[in-house]
Amino acid sequence: MATIFLNASQVVTAAGPGRARRGHEMQALEIRTDTAVAVDGDRIVAVGPPDVVRAAHSTGEVVDCGGRVLMPGLVDSHTHGIFGKPRHEEQELRAAGVGYMEIARRGGGIHSSVRDLRARSEDDLFELALPRLRRLAAHGTTTVEVKSGYGLTPDDEIKSLRVIRRLQQTLPLRLVPTFLGAHEIPLEYRTAPHSREEYIALIIEEMLPRVAAEGLATFADIFCEPGVYTTFEARRILGAARTHGLQLKLHADELETAGAAELAAELGATSADHLAAISEGGIKALAGSTTVATLLPGTMLFLGRPKQAPARALLDAGAAIALASDFNPGTSPTVNFPLVLTLGISQLRLSASEAILAATVNGAAALGLAGETGQIAPGYSADLALFDIADVRELPYWYGDQRCHATWVRGVPAYGAGNAS
Amino acid sequence: MATIFLNASQVVTAAGPGRARRGHEMQALEIRTDTAVAVDGDRIVAVGPPDVVRAAHSTGEVVDCGGRVLMPGLVDSHTHGIFGKPRHEEQELRAAGVGYMEIARRGGGIHSSVRDLRARSEDDLFELALPRLRRLAAHGTTTVEVKSGYGLTPDDEIKSLRVIRRLQQTLPLRLVPTFLGAHEIPLEYRTAPHSREEYIALIIEEMLPRVAAEGLATFADIFCEPGVYTTFEARRILGAARTHGLQLKLHADELETAGAAELAAELGATSADHLAAISEGGIKALAGSTTVATLLPGTMLFLGRPKQAPARALLDAGAAIALASDFNPGTSPTVNFPLVLTLGISQLRLSASEAILAATVNGAAALGLAGETGQIAPGYSADLALFDIADVRELPYWYGDQRCHATWVRGVPAYGAGNAS
Numbered sequence: 001m002a003t004i005f006l007n008a009s010q011v012v013t014a015a016g017p018g019r020a021r022r023g024h025e026m027q028a029l030e031i032r033t034d035t036a037v038a039v040d041g042d043r044i045v046a047v048g049p050p051d052v053v054r055a056a057h058s059t060g061e062v063v064d065c066g067g068r069v070l071m072p073g074l075v076d077s078h079t080h081g082i083f084g085k086p087r088h089e090e091q092e093l094r095a096a097g098v099g100y101m102e103i104a105r106r107g108g109g110i111h112s113s114v115r116d117l118r119a120r121s122e123d124d125l126f127e128l129a130l131p132r133l134r135r136l137a138a139h140g141t142t143t144v145e146v147k148s149g150y151g152l153t154p155d156d157e158i159k160s161l162r163v164i165r166r167l168q169q170t171l172p173l174r175l176v177p178t179f180l181g182a183h184e185i186p187l188e189y190r191t192a193p194h195s196r197e198e199y200i201a202l203i204i205e206e207m208l209p210r211v212a213a214e215g216l217a218t219f220a221d222i223f224c225e226p227g228v229y230t231t232f233e234a235r236r237i238l239g240a241a242r243t244h245g246l247q248l249k250l251h252a253d254e255l256e257t258a259g260a261a262e263l264a265a266e267l268g269a270t271s272a273d274h275l276a277a278i279s280e281g282g283i284k285a286l287a288g289s290t291t292v293a294t295l296l297p298g299t300m301l302f303l304g305r306p307k308q309a310p311a312r313a314l315l316d317a318g319a320a321i322a323l324a325s326d327f328n329p330g331t332s333p334t335v336n337f338p339l340v341l342t343l344g345i346s347q348l349r350l351s352a353s354e355a356i357l358a359a360t361v362n363g364a365a366a367l368g369l370a371g372e373t374g375q376i377a378p379g380y381s382a383d384l385a386l387f388d389i390a391d392v393r394e395l396p397y398w399y400g401d402q403r404c405h406a407t408w409v410r411g412v413p414a415y416g417a418g419n420a421s
Numbered sequence: 422m423a424t425i426f427l428n429a430s431q432v433v434t435a436a437g438p439g440r441a442r443r444g445h446e447m448q449a450l451e452i453r454t455d456t457a458v459a460v461d462g463d464r465i466v467a468v469g470p471p472d473v474v475r476a477a478h479s480t481g482e483v484v485d486c487g488g489r490v491l492m493p494g495l496v497d498s499h500t501h502g503i504f505g506k507p508r509h510e511e512q513e514l515r516a517a518g519v520g521y522m523e524i525a526r527r528g529g530g531i532h533s534s535v536r537d538l539r540a541r542s543e544d545d546l547f548e549l550a551l552p553r554l555r556r557l558a559a560h561g562t563t564t565v566e567v568k569s570g571y572g573l574t575p576d577d578e579i580k581s582l583r584v585i586r587r588l589q590q591t592l593p594l595r596l597v598p599t600f601l602g603a604h605e606i607p608l609e610y611r612t613a614p615h616s617r618e619e620y621i622a623l624i625i626e627e628m629l630p631r632v633a634a635e636g637l638a639t640f641a642d643i644f645c646e647p648g649v650y651t652t653f654e655a656r657r658i659l660g661a662a663r664t665h666g667l668q669l670k671l672h673a674d675e676l677e678t679a680g681a682a683e684l685a686a687e688l689g690a691t692s693a694d695h696l697a698a699i700s701e702g703g704i705k706a707l708a709g710s711t712t713v714a715t716l717l718p719g720t721m722l723f724l725g726r727p728k729q730a731p732a733r734a735l736l737d738a739g740a741a742i743a744l745a746s747d748f749n750p751g752t753s754p755t756v757n758f759p760l761v762l763t764l765g766i767s768q769l770r771l772s773a774s775e776a777i778l779a780a781t782v783n784g785a786a787a788l789g790l791a792g793e794t795g796q797i798a799p800g801y802s803a804d805l806a807l808f809d810i811a812d813v814r815e816l817p818y819w820y821g822d823q824r825c826h827a828t829w830v831r832g833v834p835a836y837g838a839g840n841a842s
Contacts, residue, residue, distance in 0.1 A: 400757030
């Protein structure tokens with residue numbers, strides 16, 4: 001039996017081809033009025049005039065949207081959602097002018113989360129992650145990519161990915177798991193008798209085969225940045241990941257230019273993420289590739305860094321861009337994806353249409369899901385968000401507020417009225 | 422009968438003298454653990470060890486804080502909360518590089534809100550403001566300054582202030598009304614046969630006497646900025662306001678340096694607000710005065726402007742600073758005051774203690790209420806906020822989230838469990 005969504009002030013369909021929008025294609029966001037949506041099981045089956053949709057699904061249950069905006073659930077394609085304690089101390093240190101390296105020397109940074117996560121059980125991590133992902137859902141997100149990467153041992157990386165699997169079985173959200181064993185070189189491999197080479201071998205020879213054997217990840221990712229992994233190492237690790245059937249992502253050119261965007265394009269990575277320090281060559285490479293440029297303006301805001309990724313240059317060159325939250329304990333502890341849309345406009349100079357497509361259609365494309373979610377169109381998964389606004393442009397406008405009224409994932413209530421999860 | 426608040430992970434008292442904190446005094450935020458708070462009627466009557474407080478108030482009702490953080494309700498000392506339609510079109514125009522003057526030429530900016538507000542009834546404005554102020558409350562704010570200033574005729578300014586009075590009678594919030602007839606020179610006074618001089622006379626001779634006679638405002642404010650009101654005009658208008666018993670505020674040195682901070686100090690204004698373009702002399706003047714420097718970092722973020730007010734220079738000089746949301750339809754449509762604290766840290770380089778004191782004790786001081794609200798101390802109004810965090814530093818850390826669990830104003834539930842307003 002179908003469910004019919006009636007009485008939305010706007011139905012933002014974001015309809016179009018089932019692939020990333022690029023360049024000027026980002027300007028045309030389909031917004032319909034006087035439109036109903038029918039869902040049958042986990043699929044959207046009709047989008048059209050209310051009379052027509054009701055006539056075709058006369059036995060359906062009705063959801064009264066109450067003059068709110070119905071749109072595709074937001075697709076957050078970059079989070080580090082599995083972690084232990086928050087790291088608010090570093091926020092103050094940064095504000096006081098203490099640099100990244102000094103924070104790391106004092107035991108902070110990624111290594112702090114690694115130490116913490118290793119000491120926790122899978123159960124403990126699951127209990128911590130559950131309310132955090134529910135908070136993401138409470139702001140309108142229906143699909144969330146979640147990375148490992150605070151374990152950095154075979155067992156701790158597997159532990160993190162198993163937490164994601166349990167979350168998939170528990171929460172009515174679409175979760176996409178990513179293996180990020182190459183998030184850092186762990187401290188114990190930085191001094192003799194161990195070496196970074198040894199850790200890279202551990203990723204390639206032990207972690208990737210185990211992750212693949214258990215089917216725990218869709219993507220492999222790497223922090224390709226001067227001081228972390230070189231492009232040479234990234235090529236090796238991602239090459240090995242591909243032989244195990246994993247799709248590819250890169251943390252690319254976040255703080256310093258290193259040719260990581262070019263590498264992402266060359267490897268046919270699904271996305272290259274961050275890009276605040278991308279070069280002209282990198283922009284051209286992404287524009288000429290199928291790799292989605294995923295921009296994370298919340299991170300630069302939280303870090304107090306003035307330089308954001310060159311979103312307009314990327315669009316002008318013809319690249320596809322996505323927006324994501326980068327939810328993580330060190331550099332972007334936000335669950336409010338609509339706030340990231342605001343930053344897309346005020347900091348990256350996107351239009352509202354571009355920002356919304358970057359968080360729906362292109363977020364889905366950054367996860368290889370452009371034919372599955374991110375649009376309200378027949379055949380798509382019924383991943384919907386209902387916002388308490390009259391015009392979708394109010395979503396990035398009322399910045400910092402929580403306007404999400406309800407969400408549905410695969411046709412099932414995920415947040416708000418009717419859901420008790 | 423008393424109410425006793427038990428089982429908070431932290432009680433952030435912010436206790437200290439009943440005046441603005443300045444300079445290095447902002448570094449010491451009192452945070453207590455294993456502490457209970459007793460409220461009798463509208464007053465805090467005890468803060469101390471749970472056993473002692475319970476023994477002294479053994480018949481009291483108990484509020485179980487459930488391991489959350491109890492702190493003074495946030496004091497938002499600068500909002501333009503009475504307006505009609507949202508102005509999201511301008512957000513996109515700005516992102517596309519359209520300047521302030523061009524937006525005004527196209528009918529946008531303050532004049533757009535003026536046109537809109539004049540066409541609305543008092544009832545309509547009341548119905549629009551009510552949910553907006555409730556949203557402010559939902560993020561932990563218990564005291565809100567609200568300005569008129571989109572009317573710019575005697576009747577429309579009075580209409581706006583009457584809406585604030587009705588909101589005071591309806592909502593369990595502490596609202597502080599400010600008359601801002603000098604928000605702009607209305608368009609009809611910019612061409613012959615009318616003149617700006619005529620409008621200023623209207624403020625002084627008609628608006629101020631009516632506002633005072635009806636007792637509709639505590640403060641008078643003015644937008645003192647090149648292109649809007651000169652410091653000479655501000656001196657005249659605020660001088661007249663003072664003769665009517667109003668306390669003074671200034672929108673000062675927001676976009677261009679004009680000596681407005683110096684004027685605020687000279688006039689003994691309660692606060693000088695914005696200050697992104699304050700001069701060295703202005704900083705010295707505020708440091709040597711009782712005027713609170715109220716900083717609005719959300720506005721600069723939303724406008725996409727790189728330059729923030731020099732918070733550290735103000736503190737180093739010994740000034741008192743407050744943080745506020747600047748909630749308004751054009752340049753800062755946020756109701757999320759904790760997000761403004763985040764910006765205080767990441768953009769203004771405050772510590773968490775400084776940011777929290779700026780939003781409590783010094784927010785109260787910016788409204789002349791430093792002896793009444795903003796602290797959890799015996800004798801203070803029972804204006805409390807309970808946040809779903811374990812450490813108060815998480816409040817600015819989980820940026821963009823909605824962590825407020827409940828608030829009380831004058832001892833009465835205002836938001837969250839137990840309140841149905």
